[in-house]
Amino acid sequence: MNETHHRVTLTVNGVVREATVPGRRLLSDCLRHDLGLTGTHVGCEHGVCGACTVLLDGEPVRSCLTFAVTVDGQEITTVEGLAQGGALSPVQRAFTECHALQCGFCTPGFLCTVTAFLRDNPAPSEEEALEAVAGNLCRCTGYQNILKAVHRAAEIQAAEIQAAELQAEEGGA
Amino acid sequence: MKPPPFDYHRPATLGEALDVLAEAGPGGKVLAGGQSLIPLLNMRLAAPARVVDVNRVPGLDGIEAGPSGVRVGALARHAAVERSPGAAAAQPLLRQALRLVAHPVIRNRGTVVGSLVHADPAAEMPAVLALLGGAVRLASLDGEREVPAAEFFTGPMESAARPGELAVSAFFPALPARSGTAFHEVARRHGDYAVAGVAAAVTLDDDLRISAARVACVSVGPVPVVADVTAVCGPRPAASVAWDAVAAAVRDLVEPEGDIHATADYRRHLTGVLAVRALRDAASAAHGEES
Amino acid sequence: MTTRLFGEPVQRREDPRLITGRGRYLDDLGAGALAAAFVRSPHAHARILDVDVSDALDVDGLVAIYTWEDLPGALAEPLPLLIPHPALTHGRTAYPLAREIVRHVGEPVVMVVARDRYLAEDACALIRVGYEVLKPVVGLEEAAGGAHLVHDDVPGNIGAHLVQEVPGPGGETAREAVDAAPHRLEFRLDVERSACTPLEGKGVYARWDADDASLRVYSSTQTSTSVRMAIAAKLGLPLPKVEVVAPDVGGGFGVKIVHPWPEEILVPWAARLLNRELKWTEDRREHFVSSSHERGQVQHVRVGFDDDGRLLGLEVEILHDHGAYTPYGIIVPIITSTQLLGPYKVGAYRVEFSSVYTNTVQVTPYRGAGRPQGVFCMERTMDKIAAYLGRDRTEVRAANFVQPDEFPYDQGLTFQDGRPLIYDSGDYPEALRMLKELIGWDSFPEEKARAAAEGRRIGIGVGCYVEGTGVGPYEGGHVQITSDGRVHVSTGLTSQGQGHETVFAQIAATELGVPIERVSVVTGDTRRFGYAVGTFASRAAVMSGNAIALACRKVREKALRIAAEALEADPRDLEITDGMVHVAGAPSASIPLATVAVLSNPLRYAFDEEAKRATQFAGPASDDRPPVAEGEEPGLEGRDYYSPVRSTFAAGMHAAIVETDPDTAEIRILRYAVVHDCGRLINPMIVEGQIHGGVAQGVGGALYEKMVYDEHGQLLNASFMDFLMPYATEIPRIETAHLETPSPLNPLGIKGAGEAGVIPVSAVLAAAIEDAEGIPIDRMPISPSDLHTLRRSR
Ligand SMILES: Cc1cc2nc3c(=O)[nH]c(=O)nc-3n(C[C@H](O)[C@H](O)[C@H](O)COP(=O)(O)OP(=O)(O)OC[C@H]3O[C@@H](n4cnc5c(N)ncnc54)[C@H](O)[C@@H]3O)c2cc1C
Ligand code: FES
Ligand code: FES
Numbered sequence A: 001m002n003e004t005h006h007r008v009t010l011t012v013n014g015v016v017r018e019a020t021v022p023g024r025r026l027l028s029d030c031l032r033h034d035l036g037l038t039g040t041h042v043g044c045e046h047g048v049c050g051a052c053t054v055l056l057d058g059e060p061v062r063s064c065l066t067f068a069v070t071v072d073g074q075e076i077t078t079v080e081g082l083a084q085g086g087a088l089s090p091v092q093r094a095f096t097e098c099h100a101l102q103c104g105f106c107t108p109g110f111l112c113t114v115t116a117f118l119r120d121n122p123a124p125s126e127e128e129a130l131e132a133v134a135g136n137l138c139r140c141t142g143y144q145n146i147l148k149a150v151h152r153a154a155e156i157q158a159a160e161i162q163a164a165e166l167q168a169e170e171g172g173a
Numbered sequence B: 001m002k003p004p005p006f007d008y009h010r011p012a013t014l015g016e017a018l019d020v021l022a023e024a025g026p027g028g029k030v031l032a033g034g035q036s037l038i039p040l041l042n043m044r045l046a047a048p049a050r051v052v053d054v055n056r057v058p059g060l061d062g063i064e065a066g067p068s069g070v071r072v073g074a075l076a077r078h079a080a081v082e083r084s085p086g087a088a089a090a091q092p093l094l095r096q097a098l099r100l101v102a103h104p105v106i107r108n109r110g111t112v113v114g115s116l117v118h119a120d121p122a123a124e125m126p127a128v129l130a131l132l133g134g135a136v137r138l139a140s141l142d143g144e145r146e147v148p149a150a151e152f153f154t155g156p157m158e159s160a161a162r163p164g165e166l167a168v169s170a171f172f173p174a175l176p177a178r179s180g181t182a183f184h185e186v187a188r189r190h191g192d193y194a195v196a197g198v199a200a201a202v203t204l205d206d207d208l209r210i211s212a213a214r215v216a217c218v219s220v221g222p223v224p225v226v227a228d229v230t231a232v233c234g235p236r237p238a239a240s241v242a243w244d245a246v247a248a249a250v251r252d253l254v255e256p257e258g259d260i261h262a263t264a265d266y267r268r269h270l271t272g273v274l275a276v277r278a279l280r281d282a283a284s285a286a287h288g289e290e291s
Numbered sequence C: 001m002t003t004r005l006f007g008e009p010v011q012r013r014e015d016p017r018l019i020t021g022r023g024r025y026l027d028d029l030g031a032g033a034l035a036a037a038f039v040r041s042p043h044a045h046a047r048i049l050d051v052d053v054s055d056a057l058d059v060d061g062l063v064a065i066y067t068w069e070d071l072p073g074a075l076a077e078p079l080p081l082l083i084p085h086p087a088l089t090h091g092r093t094a095y096p097l098a099r100e101i102v103r104h105v106g107e108p109v110v111m112v113v114a115r116d117r118y119l120a121e122d123a124c125a126l127i128r129v130g131y132e133v134l135k136p137v138v139g140l141e142e143a144a145g146g147a148h149l150v151h152d153d154v155p156g157n158i159g160a161h162l163v164q165e166v167p168g169p170g171g172e173t174a175r176e177a178v179d180a181a182p183h184r185l186e187f188r189l190d191v192e193r194s195a196c197t198p199l200e201g202k203g204v205y206a207r208w209d210a211d212d213a214s215l216r217v218y219s220s221t222q223t224s225t226s227v228r229m230a231i232a233a234k235l236g237l238p239l240p241k242v243e244v245v246a247p248d249v250g251g252g253f254g255v256k257i258v259h260p261w262p263e264e265i266l267v268p269w270a271a272r273l274l275n276r277e278l279k280w281t282e283d284r285r286e287h288f289v290s291s292s293h294e295r296g297q298v299q300h301v302r303v304g305f306d307d308d309g310r311l312l313g314l315e316v317e318i319l320h321d322h323g324a325y326t327p328y329g330i331i332v333p334i335i336t337s338t339q340l341l342g343p344y345k346v347g348a349y350r351v352e353f354s355s356v357y358t359n360t361v362q363v364t365p366y367r368g369a370g371r372p373q374g375v376f377c378m379e380r381t382m383d384k385i386a387a388y389l390g391r392d393r394t395e396v397r398a399a400n401f402v403q404p405d406e407f408p409y410d411q412g413l414t415f416q417d418g419r420p421l422i423y424d425s426g427d428y429p430e431a432l433r434m435l436k437e438l439i440g441w442d443s444f445p446e447e448k449a450r451a452a453a454e455g456r457r458i459g460i461g462v463g464c465y466v467e468g469t470g471v472g473p474y475e476g477g478h479v480q481i482t483s484d485g486r487v488h489v490s491t492g493l494t495s496q497g498q499g500h501e502t503v504f505a506q507i508a509a510t511e512l513g514v515p516i517e518r519v520s521v522v523t524g525d526t527r528r529f530g531y532a533v534g535t536f537a538s539r540a541a542v543m544s545g546n547a548i549a550l551a552c553r554k555v556r557e558k559a560l561r562i563a564a565e566a567l568e569a570d571p572r573d574l575e576i577t578d579g580m581v582h583v584a585g586a587p588s589a590s591i592p593l594a595t596v597a598v599l600s601n602p603l604r605y606a607f608d609e610e611a612k613r614a615t616q617f618a619g620p621a622s623d624d625r626p627p628v629a630e631g632e633e634p635g636l637e638g639r640d641y642y643s644p645v646r647s648t649f650a651a652g653m654h655a656a657i658v659e660t661d662p663d664t665a666e667i668r669i670l671r672y673a674v675v676h677d678c679g680r681l682i683n684p685m686i687v688e689g690q691i692h693g694g695v696a697q698g699v700g701g702a703l704y705e706k707m708v709y710d711e712h713g714q715l716l717n718a719s720f721m722d723f724l725m726p727y728a729t730e731i732p733r734i735e736t737a738h739l740e741t742p743s744p745l746n747p748l749g750i751k752g753a754g755e756a757g758v759i760p761v762s763a764v765l766a767a768a769i770e771d772a773e774g775i776p777i778d779r780m781p782i783s784p785s786d787l788h789t790l791r792r793s794r
Helices: A027-034 A090-097 A107-120 A126-133 A144-172 B014-027 B037-042 B078-083 B085-090 B092-098 B112-118 B124-132 B243-253 B264-290 C054-058 C117-126 C140-145 C174-180 C224-235 C262-274 C284-290 C331-339 C371-389 C393-400 C428-439 C444-453 C500-512 C540-567 C593-599 C609-614 C684-704 C761-773 C784-792
Strands: A005-012 A015-022 A053-056 A059-062 A075-077 B007-009 B028-031 B050-053 B063-066 B069-073 B135-140 B143-148 B153-155 B166-173 B179-187 B194-204 B210-218 B225-228 C034-040 C046-052 C062-066 C108-114 C128-133 C158-166 C183-191 C203-209 C214-219 C242-245 C278-281 C297-305 C311-321 C348-356 C409-414 C420-423 C457-469 C475-481 C487-491 C519-523 C574-577 C580-583 C586-592 C636-642 C648-660 C667-677 C734-738
Touching (some): A107 A144, B028 B037, B078 B112, B112 B124, B124 B166, B124 B194, B179 B264, B210 B264, B225 B243, C034 C262, C034 C284, C046 C108, C062 C117, C108 C117, C140 C311, C158 C331, C158 C409, C174 C348, C214 C224, C224 C242, C224 C262, C297 C371, C311 C331, C311 C371, C371 C761, C428 C648, C444 C457, C444 C648, C457 C761, C500 C519, C540 C586, C540 C593, C586 C593, C593 C609
Parallel strands (some): C214 C242, C667 C734
Antiparallel strands (some): A053 A059, A053 A075, C034 C108, C183 C297, C203 C214, C475 C636
């Protein structure tokens, strides 16, 4: 009973990684156990909790409902890849500032989901922010501070963009 | 909760896909978005010998919208259809319904056609196809066939797609002028499958009276329950319809069952309430289109 | 001032690793370890006839298969009954792997070890267990009927039966008081099963070091010290050869306080036997069917009261469902029976419970631990009295409150810790006043009338509770200042998201006068601290917080003593600021704590700059004194324990406004308000977070979550798809206000806060729905379908 293995190449957080996996290997397990990126968590393995959410070519997907072989050749961003050059991303900073995590187990899924959401919708309304995080379960925080963090992250992101623009202007002048 | 072993195939062309599916026969399973199939595999409630991953088959992700309706390819994700302005213009019910399907992240992967083939009686897209009288196009080595919605859904989690067949697209017809649609549902949690839900389409005549009214109800039978309620609604303007009678008529048509989330009686009751809400909204949408 | 950190919303120190994916949860450890999986019973009650593993032997990567027959010595015995009680006359626990009989769906029967989890599950699927199905006992009343038995030797399925009685002021019994009261009510209440469901399941990872004959075990537990003792005992290993570490834990809420779980001893055992690293990570389905549940009770109430709604007598009979086994004793019904009293004086009280076996998953404490049921009982009683008398519901409550000048107040009962139930402090009238103001209680009738005019149904509800927190027997803390000036704090109890690293660092920084950046905290690692009880009953901050404060005070005293010698000053004139010991008012006469740490150790190898610098302070050695004087120890460290005489009692009151849809019966919470008193706040941000999380779990328990068993004992909703844990969309905005009545019982004046949020939510929402609908709500949780059924039967 030897299973056929497949060679997959994934670009994870900008780094090309390879693994040899059976067809049934879940992307979540491939990231965690084949590539050692254990920041992506697994809370249900049936698509409901969202802890395993990663970005696939920039779009959030459930890594527990994706086979690693299916996404061969594609780009993946996990929680480990959200901080750029050692600096925490606006979403990460907002989550700490607003105390939007307790045990932290759900957090990677929220961070990935919110990162993609704010990229597409940098100034969300209350309702949009709620809808954006409404597919992720958190058993600890009661969501109050997670919602706060989404708005706070939008603020930080906007301030950063503004600062960068200013700098570019000055640089150009 | 890990999937059982299977042979994995990733055909690069439609022809190759059909070859593999033909060879696999009843032991073969198509993998599209995986948002229904993989949970079943993880729980070991399904154990296909072969999984045919069609995600790399070119040409299946089309969304073609035209005056007659919208053709959705097998790899068009829920999210892509939901966002497509063309699809929304040609058949607004698609977007109305898709917003109720699971959560945005699931919609990034799940496909509309996969949802139809999966044929969950609580799912929204089968009801949409049934309401609109659309069809699913199935391909196999023997050629293609177009199965109308009325024949496509054959039972809970059962569709007319046979072993060896790939659903390549589905067609959602447009409605005549002065038509409107709406989808109302009650789910236990936001994003859950509906406890009960109703899709409605209403068409008005030149005097803005209801000339056609249909509903499709989810979670109240083995397949979407479609009912023509034109006779109870029209020909009258929406404001003077006897909505209680409409609700009663719809309730009489459905055969819900109770489960851990709701009693049969509640589902029946709710279906009446939601039918009225959906029909009224559909009627005002039809008005809106007129003005 | 950088060092006055107690009471400040200090940002969490655990966050940086958790938001970058660098947390270490159980399944993040042990890359390459073998994986365990279990064949679990598909039947609620059955006799095991045979186990056929032949097909599984072909699975590639299979390493071992074990059944009960393979277990040696103490491992083959039933799991320990952790908390015996004289009333628990028929306590029963499971075997680590089922022996002959299985008593609930999910009970482990066969353990499989393979190269990875996929393969282990493949093998499980191929193992055939033959069963003779026995009649399952499901449902409280069926169990109490006793027609069929869960355990052959437990007649009537009654595991425990306990009566507690407090006579009224005139010596009358509760029965007499109720019978003689001007008004009487009698009714039945039902609370259904729910569960903790932390987002991370359980998990165990074991490493046997054959060279050293020692075992290192990581477990996602709320009590690593006790898991360690259990492993040592069950495996026959010397305690010093076993280390247990709780890594980052992804939530617990009670379920991870139970120990040892079968897997917690089986995995280390097999790891040693195979001399291979071995890991078991519980999956979601396993967590539903083979961990613990809670809450299920039926209560029969008789109450007598006067014209003002003052209680004269209260009789409560409780039927408590403890599932198939009782490893955790009868803590839950004991807490229900005692904490039911809440902030009230009830006159004569009699409570009787029967704790019964059913063929379902065992019941052990879930956040709140029996209190939500008790509060549901008392608060429904208050509302029924108010309705009967036509009085305002808050007035009836106020009439029964223990008054601020009556503390300490003795309720006359025995609490969960075996100590008298004596409330230490509180101000209930003030809390109620604050709550009414926060929610707008007095103006609600107009709001309701306005809504009604628009065809909308809204209702308001209130609920009060008292929570015994910080139960003993003890916790300890160890504090060490090293020669680099860093402060290392450790405590044996574990953390699962409550921010202990931050809170304990705040306490240490405040006590020692050092910047918080220099403090590091380790919890739940038996290599660092061997004695602890565990994290439950809202006790972490009270117990370990106080222990750490006491340990810090010892270290501080020693530091001042050494510094005084070096500075030739009186220790009483010294202060510590920013890590420098100095003479009060004379900052120039100072010495860094780092240097003091060097001075505290007579052995002064100059490994670092600090050691070299210290030489300038080293006084001339005295010839007639040993370098380490009697009663002294080298090093600047201290250990202390905090062991309170009894629990401290936090309290709170919640109110909610709900709207019910007249057509669809959907229930929406429009507002949710909390007034909370947990004594002095160490970190208000963290306390607030605990309340939010508790309320959300309460909302889940009131409106969404229940464990649904069919008559065969099958759990019908063992997935997140059907066990409806709320998403953000289901949780209202939570408004909070704090009242601080310090506890006189402990040095920091604090009370526990971890469980409070969840306790009164079912009571509050039942009251609000009842107010909106005008239908008595006596069973929780309630779904739209349930409400619809109630409307129909009106
Ligand atoms: C948490 C969660 C919540 C959800 N909530 C909802 C909801 O509220 N409403 C709802 O409608 N859905 C819901 N879904 C399901 C989701 O919409 C799925 O995406 C959809 O039902 C199936 O689409 P898929 O592309 O993922 O199909 P897959 O999972 O890939 O396949 C499903 C089935 O269809 C077959 N199949 C798929 N595509 C084809 C094809 N082209 N030809 C032949 N056979 C095919 C497969 O073999 C399989 O049997 C939910 C899913 C999750 C995980
Ligand atoms: S682990 Fe993927 S959604 Fe829960
Ligand atoms: S922080 Fe623990 S589950 Fe979200």
